[in-house]
Amino acid sequence: MNTAFKDHSELSDLFNKDEARVDWHDETLWFVRAKRDKAAHGIPEWESLREAASQIKNNVLSNLQDYLVEFEENAKKNGVTVHWAADAAEHNQIVHKILKDQGVNRLIKSKSMLTEECHLNEYLKNNGVEVIDTDLGERIVQLAEEPPSHIVLPCIHKKKEEIGDLFHEHLGTPAGMSDPVFLTAAARKHLRETFVTRKAAITGVNFAVAETGEFVVCTNEGNADMGAHLADVHIACMGIEKIIPKRNNLGVFLRLLTRSATGQPITTYSSHFRKPRPGQQMHLILVDNGRTTQLSRPDFRNSLKCIRCAACMNTCPVYRRSGGHSYHTAIAGPIGSILAPNLDMKEYADLPFASTLCGSCSNVCPVKINIHEQLYKWRQVIVKEGYAPAKKAIAMKVMEFTLSSPLIYKNAGKAGRWFMKHAPFTVNNKLNLWYDHREMPEVPKESFGEWYNKNVKND
Amino acid sequence: MTNSRAEILARILQNQPELSPLPADLVTVTHYDNPIENFKTILSNIGGLAVNVLDYQGIQDYIKTHFPDQRIVSTLAELSAVSEQGWENLDPHSYENVDLAIIRAHFGVAENAALWITEDLMHQRAVPFICQQLAVVINAKDIVETLHDAYVNIADSVYGFGTFIAGPSKTADIEQSLVLGAHGPKGMTVFILD
Amino acid sequence: MTVGLFIPCYIDQFYPNAAIATLTLLKKLGVDVKYPSRQTCCGQPMANSGFEHLTQGCNDLFIDNFAEFDYVVSPSGSCVLHIKDHLHSPKEENKAVDIRKKVYELTEFLTDVLQVEKLDARFPHKVGLHQSCHGQRGLMLAQMTELVKAPFSKPLHLLNMVEGLELITLSRPDECCGFGGTFCVAEEAVSVKMGKDRVADHLNHGAEYITAADMSCLMHLEGILRRQKSNVKVLHIAEILNAQ
Numbered sequence: 001m002n003t004a005f006k007d008h009s010e011l012s013d014l015f016n017k018d019e020a021r022v023d024w025h026d027e028t029l030w031f032v033r034a035k036r037d038k039a040a041h042g043i044p045e046w047e048s049l050r051e052a053a054s055q056i057k058n059n060v061l062s063n064l065q066d067y068l069v070e071f072e073e074n075a076k077k078n079g080v081t082v083h084w085a086a087d088a089a090e091h092n093q094i095v096h097k098i099l100k101d102q103g104v105n106r107l108i109k110s111k112s113m114l115t116e117e118c119h120l121n122e123y124l125k126n127n128g129v130e131v132i133d134t135d136l137g138e139r140i141v142q143l144a145e146e147p148p149s150h151i152v153l154p155c156i157h158k159k160k161e162e163i164g165d166l167f168h169e170h171l172g173t174p175a176g177m178s179d180p181v182f183l184t185a186a187a188r189k190h191l192r193e194t195f196v197t198r199k200a201a202i203t204g205v206n207f208a209v210a211e212t213g214e215f216v217v218c219t220n221e222g223n224a225d226m227g228a229h230l231a232d233v234h235i236a237c238m239g240i241e242k243i244i245p246k247r248n249n250l251g252v253f254l255r256l257l258t259r260s261a262t263g264q265p266i267t268t269y270s271s272h273f274r275k276p277r278p279g280q281q282m283h284l285i286l287v288d289n290g291r292t293t294q295l296s297r298p299d300f301r302n303s304l305k306c307i308r309c310a311a312c313m314n315t316c317p318v319y320r321r322s323g324g325h326s327y328h329t330a331i332a333g334p335i336g337s338i339l340a341p342n343l344d345m346k347e348y349a350d351l352p353f354a355s356t357l358c359g360s361c362s363n364v365c366p367v368k369i370n371i372h373e374q375l376y377k378w379r380q381v382i383v384k385e386g387y388a389p390a391k392k393a394i395a396m397k398v399m400e401f402t403l404s405s406p407l408i409y410k411n412a413g414k415a416g417r418w419f420m421k422h423a424p425f426t427v428n429n430k431l432n433l434w435y436d437h438r439e440m441p442e443v444p445k446e447s448f449g450e451w452y453n454k455n456v457k458n459d
Numbered sequence: 460m461t462n463s464r465a466e467i468l469a470r471i472l473q474n475q476p477e478l479s480p481l482p483a484d485l486v487t488v489t490h491y492d493n494p495i496e497n498f499k500t501i502l503s504n505i506g507g508l509a510v511n512v513l514d515y516q517g518i519q520d521y522i523k524t525h526f527p528d529q530r531i532v533s534t535l536a537e538l539s540a541v542s543e544q545g546w547e548n549l550d551p552h553s554y555e556n557v558d559l560a561i562i563r564a565h566f567g568v569a570e571n572a573a574l575w576i577t578e579d580l581m582h583q584r585a586v587p588f589i590c591q592q593l594a595v596v597i598n599a600k601d602i603v604e605t606l607h608d609a610y611v612n613i614a615d616s617v618y619g620f621g622t623f624i625a626g627p628s629k630t631a632d633i634e635q636s637l638v639l640g641a642h643g644p645k646g647m648t649v650f651i652l653d
Numbered sequence: 654m655t656v657g658l659f660i661p662c663y664i665d666q667f668y669p670n671a672a673i674a675t676l677t678l679l680k681k682l683g684v685d686v687k688y689p690s691r692q693t694c695c696g697q698p699m700a701n702s703g704f705e706h707l708t709q710g711c712n713d714l715f716i717d718n719f720a721e722f723d724y725v726v727s728p729s730g731s732c733v734l735h736i737k738d739h740l741h742s743p744k745e746e747n748k749a750v751d752i753r754k755k756v757y758e759l760t761e762f763l764t765d766v767l768q769v770e771k772l773d774a775r776f777p778h779k780v781g782l783h784q785s786c787h788g789q790r791g792l793m794l795a796q797m798t799e800l801v802k803a804p805f806s807k808p809l810h811l812l813n814m815v816e817g818l819e820l821i822t823l824s825r826p827d828e829c830c831g832f833g834g835t836f837c838v839a840e841e842a843v844s845v846k847m848g849k850d851r852v853a854d855h856l857n858h859g860a861e862y863i864t865a866a867d868m869s870c871l872m873h874l875e876g877i878l879r880r881q882k883s884n885v886k887v888l889h890i891a892e893i894l895n896a897q
Contacts, residue, residue, distance in 0.1 A: 009840045016842035026850070028635055030825070037798065045488040046801040055482040062479040065471045078619075084464040136641055137632035153632065160634045180636035188642060195589075195642070196552050212615075222588050222628040222643025229585040230551055240467065245481060248610040252485060254623075255570075255606050265501060265571030266606075266625050268643065269588075275619035277584060288467045296474035315799065317829045321846045354840060356833025356847075357701065359790035363799035376701065383703030392835075396704040402693075403662070404710025409693040413666045433838040437845040438876025441667040448660050448669035452676075452688050 007350035012322035026320040028156060033314040035263025036364065043255070052252050054368035057305035060243055061295065067210040067243045068286065074213025075284060078275045083285045088118035091287045095120060095202070095235060096127055098283055102233050104200045106130040108191075110217070110224035111138055112204030113151050113308055114237050114287060116330040120202075131202075132194050134223035136187050143170045149324030151331055152261050152310040157323050191223070201227030205238035205284070206307070207253055211246045214274035215284065218257065218267040225271055234276065235283045240291055241304040253307060256366035260309040294342045299377045303338045305367040312361035312371055318354055327351060334361035338374040341382065349387035352378035410449060417443050487605050494569035494602045495651065501572035505626035506639045507647040511599075518596065518650050522561070526592070529558035534582050535596065551585035560590035560644075564624075566601040567649070568609050573623040574649070575609060577616075584620050588628075593644040595624070598652050656686040657722035659715075659736075659756070661729045662694040664868050664889075671868050671889035675728040675759055678895045682767055686726070689718040697735040701834045705739065712742055712749070720748045724766065725756040728891050730788020730866045733758040737792070758792055759891055760866050764807045769814070776896040777817030781860035782808060783851065783874065784827040785867035794866060798827050808866055811894055818893070821858040828854075832873035848877045856885060864890045 006014075016022055040046045060067060072082045085091035091114075099107065109115065109131050121131045121142070133142045137154030141147065143166045148154030155163070164178035173186050203224045208215040215236060217224045228234045244253065258264045276282035295301050313319045313333030324332035329340045329348060337355065340348035352375045361371040382388060402412045419426050421443040428435050446454075491497040499509040512518050515537040522531065522541045532554070533542035538561055546554075554560075562581060564574035574595050578584055587593055603609055613621075628643030639645055656679060660672045679686045695715060696708035715736065719725045727733050736756050742749045763769045788794040788808075795806035812818055831837070831847025838844075852874055855863050863878075863885060865871050871887040878885050 012840060013842040016846055022846060031635065040801050043489055043801070048485060052482050052485045055479070058479040059481045062476050064475050065468055068468065068471070084467055086463040086466055090463060134642065136630045140632065155632060163633055180633040181638050183633055184630060184638040184641060188640065191642060196555055220629050221641035223641070225588045226642050229588060247613070251607040251610045266573050266623065268625050268628055270623040272621045292467060292470035292474055295471065298476070301476065317831065317847050318843050321843050353836070356786065356829050356831060356836050358786035358829035360799060360829070363790065363797055379701070379703035380705050388703055392702065396699050396702060396707055399699055400707040400710060403696065404714060406691040406693055406714070417666060433841045434876065436841060437880060438873065439879035441872055441875065444667060444669050446669065448665045448672035449690060451669055451673065453690065
């Protein structure tokens with residue numbers, strides 16, 4: 001999908017051409033939001049949990065250097081090899097080297113948005129290494145040659161009939177078969193073969209504990225474990241911000257994570273990896289890739305608290321009606337819109353504007369990131385850095401001029417109303433984007449200011 | 460590689476904000492009058508099955524009735540009568556066709572029906588994942604209320620690998636339809652010993 | 654106590670009845686209210702578009718117009734929120750700080766300051782209440798469905814005092830309408846779809862009128878209703894609280 005030159009607004013426009021599909025996408029994700037609400041309301045201390053998680057993560061960001069050093073020391077003591085990657089390219093090279101050193105040219109991977117961010121699959125493919133994504137949703141988009149559209153539900157944008165067609169083409173299931181139970185069973189069979197044959201497995205990291213050097217990987221499917229426990233080499237990839245100080249902090253985070261993500265009390269598996277199995281190699285790659293830059297921005301640094309639950313995406317009325325691919329970045333939705341501009345302000349200048357600033361995202365965020373406030377602040381930065389479209393800058397200057405002077409404002413208002421009333425075609429036409437699908441407001445016979453002057457005696 | 464480490468740490472030190480303290484441990488309000496019943500209800504909701512038993516004989520009888528003629532392995536000596544002998548030190552890949560694995564857990568958690576199992580209770584890490592069905596034995600008195608209680612129990616114990624397992628493997632990736640048995644076990648039975 | 658009436662630019666130009674109702678209502682409740690005639694706009698459309706640095710002219714004018722009053726009251730949650738969050742003045746910061754403390758949206762002024770317990774109002778119709786986001790989440794006019802906290806609603810508290818009014822329930826009580834300032838044209842497809850869905854929710858539950866504390870949301874919903882040739886009308890909450 002070539003989205004290189006289309007921004008969120010253009011991509012959303014395309015997405016909205018099929019209204020029934022938008023309804024389906026919107027209702028499916030609203031259903032996930034509703035499940036999250038039910039789960040949250042079942043925990044009387046939910047808001048205290050969020051506050052605790054937020055404060056723990058604030059502490060992490062303020063003491064990140066020490067925690068990373070502590071984590072590395074403990075992980076090494078446990079027999080884990082720790083690597084550091086400054087950027088995506090270095091991360092990919094490190095992964096490749098580990099594989100080359102082991103003579104491995106095919107491997108399996110469980111869900112890791114970090115590896116999506118680094119475009120690892122593409123890099124490995126270009127270097128002759130086969131990667132099979134084992135998370136069902138990820139496998140589906142991999143077969144479809146698309147990126148995931150949602151960080152927790154990778155193929156939420158795909159209908160079961162489309163998945164059925166994909167499986168028919170690639171896995172040999174019967175044509176027209178779209179029953180989820182059947183399709184899942186087919187995927188289980190297909191992927192089981194990869195689990196028992198591949199010598200190397202890549203996983204993500206949900207949480208890394210500084211105190212003990214262990215890291216936690218959460219899945220419903222069990223694919224991270226199936227891969228890691230059968231492979232000779234386990235490579236875990238994590239962003240440096242995924243550190244938490246103490247093991248018992250997991251009590252807070254594991255209570256929040258899955259309830260926020262899908263409404264389940266916990267994922268089926270919350271696996272704590274500490275040491276490699278006897279005879280196994282375990283590697284952990286710590287990745288920066290712009291995170292230290294975000295850390296330097298006082299207004300935006302606490303976006304690094306994110307635990308990648310996607311609650312913000314599920315609640316966002318814009319995300320539900322535009323789809324993850326409209327954000328043209330690995331991590332979409334509200335959190336993506338405050339992370340991406342840090343990576344490339346020009347390419348992602350459109351994202352902070354893909355929002356009405358309704359504030360729902362900040363309310364569902366388990367670590368209390370003030371997402372909607374950061375969206376507003378990014379807008380100021382993007383305009384200051386010169387990435388706002390020229391037309392908009394001109395329109396805003398006109399607005400400033402008009403609104404700074406009571407006299408000009410009143411005359412402009414009067415003139416505007418005159419045109420709307422007496423020459424509506426000047427306003428009700430194709431150039432007026434409002435008018436495409438909405439009527440303009442009716443023109444009153446006088447403004448409130450005019451009415452007040454006439455009718456209210458000055459005291 | 461060494462350069463990146465130094466670089467990254469230097470940038471972090473330069474950019475991290477002023478120290479913000481860790482909060483005090485959370486005081487949970489969530490409470491279950493009957494943690495065992497709550498555990499069983501949630502387990503059922505997530506596709507698992509709870510079976511109350513008086514003793515290991517009860518488990519044996521249940522296995523004989525519900526899992527006849529299957530390849531069964533167990534880490535529990537008490538169940539040697541119904542499980543394979545000498546399976547423990549094979550290549551984990553050879554467990555691919557295990558129909559049922561029966562292990563025990565340290566404890567269960569009422570709020571989410573999760574069971575805490577460390578590798579010393581698994582024999583091999585692959586065992587609870589690769590089997591087609593999983594059965595776990597716990598004592599009724601070892602069901603705690605919340606995850607906070609769980610981590611108090613876990614404390615600073617040392618393990619190479621540990622996991623919380625809540626119900627059978629599942630996915631809802633296809634149009635949010637919940638399907639059990641994605642890659643891990645398709646079903647899970649929890650024997651609760653009185 | 655003196656109250657300066659702050660009327661958002663688009664209400665002034667297109668929905669004067671909402672302003673008249675606000676003025677009338679406040680007067681009926683015994684408030685000494687004046688409308689400073691040199692006011693224009695709070696500056697929000699520019700600020701939300703990333704041009705906050707162009708709003709000093711609006712800020713200065715605002716301070717000039719409203720500094721003298723005990724309270725500043727406006728029939729607009731989003732404009733009040735903007736002033737509360739963003740009114741600054743390098744020359745008169747004290748006055749700006751003071752205004753930020755005393756600026757109120759209409760319904761919160763009625764419940765929190767005037768502590769109105771009954772209204773002489775009658776509106777025997779089925780009404781859907783649209784929860785405008787900035788008022789709700791920004792000014793805490795009502796509890797938010799995302800939070801695990803006790804429910805409350807200032808607009809609802811007032812609507813319950815109106816004789817004959819029947820409030821409908823909605824499937825999504827606090828989903829955004831999609832107006833969002835310049836978003837309404839910059840992201841037109843999504844904006845319209847959000848508006849249509851809100852309208853459908855109200856219509857599916859039998860609303861004859863849709864009301865809110867923010868005319869901008871209603872302007873957007875009305876645009877869609879009228880394009881659909883619907884009989885359902887929008888009314889600012891001030892007009893309902895003032896209805897006879």
